[in-house]
Amino acid sequence: MSKAEWENNEEIQIFREYLRIPTVHPNIDYTDCVAFLKRQAASLDLPVDVVYPVNEENPVVIMKWVGTQPELPSIILNSHTDVVPVFPEKWSHDPFSADIDDEGRIYARGSQDMKCVGTQYLAAIRALKAKGYQPKRTFYLTFVPDEENGGFFGMREFIKGDYFKSLNVGLSLDEGSSTLDDSYYVYYAERTGWQIRFKISGQAGHGSILLPNTAGEKLNYIVGKMMGFRASQVQKLKDDPKLFFGDVTTVNLTVVTGGVQRNVVPPMLEVVFDLRIAIDVDLVAFEKQINDWCEEAGGGIEIIFEQQDEYVPPTKVDDSNPFWTAFENSLKELDVKYHTYVCPGNTDSRFLRSQGIPAFGFSPMKNTPILLHDHDEYLGADTYLEGIKVYTKILAAVGNV
Template sequence: MRGVRRAARRAQRSDAEVRSSATGHPRRGGSLGALRGLRSWLAGPAHQARRHGQRGSRGRAPVRDALPPVPADPHRPAGARLRYLEAVRRLKAEGRHFPRTIHMTFVPDEEVGGHKGMELFVQRPEFRALKAGFALDEGLANPTDAFTVFYSERSPWWVRITSTGNPGHGSRFIEDTAAEKLHKVVSSILTFREKERQRLQSNPHLKAGAVTSVNLTKLEGGVAYNVVPATMSASFDFRVAPDVELKAFEEQLQGWCQAAGDGVTFDFAQKWTESRVTSTDDSDPWWAAFSGACKDMNLTLEPEIFPAATDSRYLRAVGVPALGFSPMNLTPVLLHDHDERLHEAVFLRGVDIYTRLLPALASVPALPSDG
């Protein structure tokens, strides 16, 4: 711990480093290089800092925020939760009242899948008692003047491929090994990955959420340099696009395993199959209220499919339409990155936007779909 504290003090003392990280974006080491990574931050652990209009913070506990109910994201520096809270505080101070109730929920575990958070909460009687009609969840920054709004998201599939084969001594040419067969499956999946990447890059109208991504994230197997293992495994993070037929995609996974040979199987650490799309049609009352309020504020919206996963999927799965929206334009996407930060002018404008957006949504009249 003394070493971490010394590294934090060095990071804070280095004005040159602070200036470069506030105006540029140096990357030093990977996300696991904690000591080196400290020097790439505007603020040290559990501190907040302001420099050149940039506000940054680290060490804050992940929390989700909500409007009828609205989960927001924990990672935005000076948090989206603060902007929601300030917007609601302003509305209460003005004595405003609306036909609908604005609920704010603080839900744990979104970063690890939400299985002990929103996934359980939406099944609880306390959630049903809210009679939620619509939800706002987290979005992403947009480096342009526009604001991104997400109406759906890709399905996370975390897949482990396990290959079994003949073991033996490392000096021999052993036939039918676990590694050989695993290599075939890995090659098939990475070939698919390259096709999806090329499809995205070749079509300027496509965004990341419209294609299926996959990354190899873990390789496991072996006990010694001179022992050929009987079992090896590879883990993949698939993010499946909403328009993919999931049963056919699972059959494709099965086909890759079968083509590699006997003894190759797969299982899921996470498998989301309830992909839903929130309407962005002008005839939809929720979209009309949301987009209309944004139009009144002269905000340019860019509707997209969220490339990762949020708690919105659990809300949509139980019939609650949800949009992912974080009012952070003119801001680089620094999600989970070094020196994740937000300019104070963007932060304050976001409060103003929520202060006008929440009343519009909370004033949507009763609908037949209301619980």
């Protein structure tokens, strides 16, 4: 297709309109976003609700496509409406212009993460309706806020309310990621997210004295142990090329604070680590190991879990899960390559899985640079349109399970 053809394509126009709404952290105003989604629901003749699980600043928009057997457990098509901050000076295009270049690359924050998926759901339903298809199962399209901040003002609270419980959800689809080759990734699980702050107390005094039991010595010990464990995970990936990032535990030092003056040994230093723990790790034993390291360092260390998610069982990707069978058969019928993996990051799927609801993370963006949260985030127009065809096939299949 030419640039003019891409620009005049109805689905591309809808996608670009969505991208131009700056639902960007911090302090997001979702007013225009909600209005846009209501217009899309009206164009598809779908009833729409807006609920506020936490406060008026964080709306959840829900569209409903009623199935012929609405008593069956429903299917959620989830996407988040918020996007991460931008550094405009690092972009070659305005991050909320949705500019399209001669190669068909659509530049905008959210083009990959994940406004593309939200409007691809809508486009797939439009295509299915045009064919006269109606699913057995009811579909709910949920557009949620705050995912990029952890989902604590969005999906986490939404699933606790009576509205969500009334949906009788049997399956959820949500975001995945782009791939660099000609295959698709399907995520069936997520690692467990922990963010740990170590508040390290020690002997304070003059910087000219070799004082015992200082916070700096303890900090050095803790950092050494944590980074040593990190190195073991890097080595694990090197030793087994079949492993994916989601198969190991990531450990990253993200914050170091403390000290008041160059010649004063401080009484307190703090360090924060972000961990994404592999699904085969014993969390109780791992927490004990961290506590043991603190004692070995000399004690006087307070551990604060700023995030401590619980283990959530993965979704089954075998014949015991009829939704997976339908999903997989769709990909096979399209003759596309795919791999099932543990998602390296955290998405709203973890909240659904915690309720025992099967959830797949999937974004049909193959042969595409991974630009989630990066400068110059873009998605190819042809890739976007191809993704609509993929979703059309998948929705038709899972809707009739």
